[in-house]
Amino acid sequence: MKLFCQLCLCFLTSVSAFSQQTKKKYLSGTGKDHTVLWDFYCTEGRKSGQWTKLPVPSQWETHGFGNYNYGHDKVKYKEQGQYRTTFATEPAWKGKHVFIVFEGSMTDTRVLVNGKQAGDIHQGGFYRFKYDITDLLKPNGQNLLEVTVDKQSANKSVNKAENGDFWIFGGIFRPVYLEIMPETYIDRLAVNAAADGAFEIDVYTRNIKGGEIIDGRIQKLNGQTVGKVFRTSVQMAEEFQKLSAKFADPLKWSAESPNLYQAVINVKDKNGTVLHQVKQKFGFRTIEVRKNDGLYLNGARIILKGVNRHSFWPESGRTLSRNVHMLDVNAIKDMNMNAVRMSHYPPDQEFLDMCDSVGLYVLDELTGWQASYDTIVGRKLVKELVVRDVNHPSVLFWDNGNEGGFNRGLDNDYRLYDPQNRTVLHPWEKFNNTNTRHYPDYNYVANILPKDPDGGVFFPTEFMHGLYDGGAGAGLEDFWNAMLKYKANAGGFIWVLGDEALIRTDKNNAYDADGNHAPDGIVGPHREKEASYYTIKEIWSPIYINQQSINTSFDGKVAVENRYSFVNLNACTFKWKLVKFPGAASKNTSAITTITGKPLPLSLAPGKKGTLNLKLPANWINNDALYLTAYDVHKKEVFTWSWPITAPAKIIKASTPWVKMPVIGSENAEEVIINANLIKYHFNKSTGYLTKVVKPNVTVSLSGGPALAGVKTHLKSFRYKQEDGSQIVEADYDGDADLQVRWTFAWGKPVQLQYTYKQNGDVDFHGISFNYPEGKVTGVKWLGRGPYKVWKNRLRGQQFGVWYKNYNNGITGEKWEYPEFKGYHQEVNWITIENKEAPFTVYSGDKNIFVQLYKQDRANATLDRVEPPMPTGDISFLQGISAIGTKFQEAKDLGPQSQKNKLTGEAISGTLWFQF
Known part of the structure; x- marks a missing residue:
């Protein structure tokens, strides 16, 4: 009987505690994929002047209302959206406080409940705000909610701060819900949990009568309690109650080990009855900015490998979903990044929850794009920003605006709500012992910064601007190597994660990135991966391997550096495999694995260098390539390195399957024709160039070469002759450079082209080119690095193998078809041009040949800086790009x-073989 009573008491206590938790009732949907229709009226622009329906949350422009604006537009549209919906008062709300919460509304928002204004008009578009509407509700029945949203604020400073270099939308774009609280309740919490186990929490209560007890306990996320319960008595005069405790050896939070705990906080009456309970996730961690030294987390130096992130989706603007957040978080982590900057506004709360869980360092930002909020509005918005996000261990810094959009009068406001007293940044300038200079050039990083005695802890909050295909991964390796040499380096943030290209409902659903203002991403608008994605993944790998190539003297040992801050490499795993590739004639592109293995175990502390012994078999040299994959402590791939083994000149070329016939040369007034293996090769005698290849049933339109790429030359001599049963065609050129060409046509063999050139000066590219009609090309297959194109300053990240892609006219930042067909391709051993005439294959005899396939034709006006010169030829074989x-x-x-x-x-010199 005693046991039964105890169980009943325990049950009643748990029910009491559960019943006193905050209740949430959504009036809208929860994101772009889950919405609720409200009545809606738009005052100007498209579909205006009539009551209709609009999904909430959403941006009204994406549903055909109003007008589109980009921040740089001189004319800003000022339509207003009027919303109406109803909700019922529930009996369980009696004696409780009811709040209406808006997670985000653009921009000025007036809220009426049953015809009465809930509170002051909220100004500022990216922030959570709420009103106590308890006294406005009907005791029974339906309540009318009316919301008026002005796209442009009545406050000029709000418009200046928020109309930045990004799309400007209108509407209730984040969820709306009710919070139902008991009479006495916990309004909010502010946690300060240090790496040494010291724990403090500020508990803000409301409607305290006096004599209440506040207690708390810490749990792991599985519910296991850690340490003892801690408590304090409530004093009515105090704004908040501070609870303290000390925990021995807590699991620390970092991007590498995102260990989370949960604080369970109760406010109880004198009799011990739980009046309200709140649960809050947090992490034990300590962040330090050490002047002219670096950035430290939990006593260890960390380097921020970060990216700027807009909250954006092409069809829905800034109304997102859990799936979109997961796409972004997974992409960031997969690129071996550990940090993200919220540009240029606070994100959805759910995104920060994910950063806490998976491990990403966050810069949380108050909007202020080159212009700041005034102090009155700004003070309110700072509070809303910090109060909402203060307990996220992922948040390391507060950004007080961007690029001069700093209201310096607000710098000290952040600490009013943040017991951790995080450092406040001014992204773009030196401030608070940090140097976040935007878009430094290489000379500044490599030469000027190291000589500055007060350079500050350096982490540019924007660098490597990724417009179109420039920046991001292009140039990153040199910058990163220079940054790592700086004594107070703390990393940096690439601009930007995704192309902010909107699908315009007023333009036949065409993509619009506002010209060259917004196509800056490492990924496309729907998170299509671009080439820089993989470059960054390799350069920022925490397991850093710089082995460029292997040869016959390779001993199976690879130099490795541990660039983790907390993880020993013995917690990671490695696997290698040796492979052989199918030939060019095969329809298969998959490598055949001959043997796999694991390196010898390696214990390597963070920041240390060592040697990884792959323990390869003695016959490793008999394979075509070696792959080495590293996996982190969570068994996720860090990166796969690949090295060719077989030299290009040793790759077997397909023989010509014809009966033996003599190779014959002939000529007329205009051309020389070589007949070899039943194929005729036509050469123009005035240029020396191949003009076409005629097979028995089809003509292959390869022509115009070999011409020296980017150089004006003149034919000096042209001749053909027979030599040992083969036909030889030779051409010599002079002019701005010298070029000697020798074609060899022999029975049963591919056509050999040998060329030698001498050239002087600094050139963008060099090699030889041919022409082939782009309209006839259908696809390409090659053995080399792939599948993406490369630039001279972006060679990292591509894998060696056999690749195939169909022809496309993908243009980075304009037409999102990936991998793009056109551009430079790296370390090509052979390449097959598939076409509407007859496919042909070109083999290279040299190791580091680049192949250029055509040139992108950009539709939008852009900058020469991100459109470097390329050969005019259609297909080029180049030693330099x-x-x-x-x-x-x-x-x-x-x-x-x-x-x-x-x-x-x-x-x-170079050698090519042509197989038609």
Whole structure:
């Protein structure tokens, strides 16, 4: 009987506690994929002047209302949206407080309940705000909710701060819900949990009568209690109650080990009855900015490998979903990044929850794009920002605006609501012992910064601007290597994660990135991966391997550096495999694995360098390539490195399957024709160029070469002759450079082309080119690095293998078809051009040949910096290629890899074989 009573008491206590938790009732949907229709009226623009329906949450422009605006537009539209919906008062709300909460509404928002205004008009579009509507509710029946939203604020400073270099939308774009609280309740919590186990929590209560007890306990997320219960008595005069405790050896939170706990806080009456209970996730961690030294977390130096992130989806603007947040978080982590900056406004709460859970360092930002809020409005918005986000361990810094949009009078407001007293940043300037300079050039990072005695803890909050295909991964390796040498380096944030290209409902659902203002992403608008994605993944790998190639003397040992802050490499795993590739004639593109293995275990502390012994078999040299994959402590792939083994010249070329026939040469007044293996090769005698290839049933339109790429030359001599049963065609050129060409046509063998050129000067590219009609190309298959195109300053990240892609006219930042067909391709051993005539294959005899496939034709007006010169030929075989610049910097300002190719007149030779 005693046991039964105890169980009943326990049950009643748990029910009491559960019943006193905050209740949430959604009046809207929860995101773009779950909405609720409200009545809606738009005052201007499209579909205006009539009551209709609109999903909530949403941006009204994406549903055909009003007008679109980008922040740079000189004319700003000022339509107003009027919303109506109803909700019922529930009996269980009697004696409780009811709040209506808006997670985000653009921009000025007036809320009426049953015809009465709930509170002051809220100004500022990206912030959570709420009103106590208890006294406005009907005791029974339906309540009318009316919301008026002005796209442009009545406050000029709000418009200046929020009308930045991004799309400007209108509407209730985040969820709306009711919070139902007991009479005495906990309004909010502010946690300060240090790495040494010291724990403090500020508990803000309301309607305290006096004599209440506040207690708390810490749990792991599985519900297991850690340590003892801690408590304090409530004093009515105090705004909040501070609870303290000390925990021995807590699991610390970091991006590498995102250990989370949960604080369970109760406010109880004198008799011990729970009046209200709140649960709050948090992490034990300590962040320090050490002047002219670096950034430290939990006593260890950390380097921020970050990206700026807009909250954006093409069909729904800033109304997102859990799936979109997961796409972004997974992409960021997969690129081996550990940090994200909220540009230029606070994100959805759910995104920060994910950053806490998976481990991402966050810069949380008050909007202020080159202009600031005034102090009256700004003070309110700082409070809303910090109060909402203060307990996220992922948040390391508060950004007080962006690029001059700093109201310096607000700098000290953040600490009013943040017991952790996080450092406040001014992104773009030196402030609070940090240097967040935007878009430094390579000279600043490599030469000026190291000589500055007060350079500050350096982490540019924007760098490597990713407009179109420039920046992001292009130039990153040189910048990163220079940054790592700086004593107070703390990393940086690439601009930007995704192309902010909106699907315009007023333009036949065409993508619109506002010209060259918003296509800056590492991924496309629907998170299509671009080439820089993989470059960053390799350069920012915490397991860093710089092995460029292997040869016959390779001993199976690879130099490795542990760039983690907390993880020993013995907690990670490695696997290797040796493979053989199918030939060019095979329809298969998959490598055949011959043997797999694991390296010897390696214990390597964070920041240390060592050697990984792959323990390869003795016959490893008999394979085509070696792959090495590293996995982190969570068994997720960090990166896969690949190295070719078989030299290009040793790759077997397909023989010509014809009966033996003599190779014959003939000529007329205009051309030389070589008949070899029942194929005729036509050469123009005035240019020396191949003009076409005629097979028994089809003509292949390869022509116009070999021409020296980017150089004006003149035919000096042209001849053909027979030599040992083969036909030889030779051409010599002079002019701005010298070129010697030798074609060899032999029975049963592919056609051999040998060429040598001598060229002087600094050039964007060098090699030879041919022409082939783009309209006839259907696809390409090749053995080399792929599947994405490369630039001279973006060679990392591509895997060696056999790749195939159909022809497309994808244009980075304009037409999102990936991988793009056109551009430079790296380390090509052979390539097959599939076409509407007859496919042909070209083999290279040299190791580091680049193949250029055509040139992108950009539709939008842009900048030469991100459209570097390329050969005029359609298909080029090159020993050197061009680098690409960024929106703000010429390629020459991005470091050693971004310089032009320096040619000194020494002979450069190459060999190609053509199989038609």
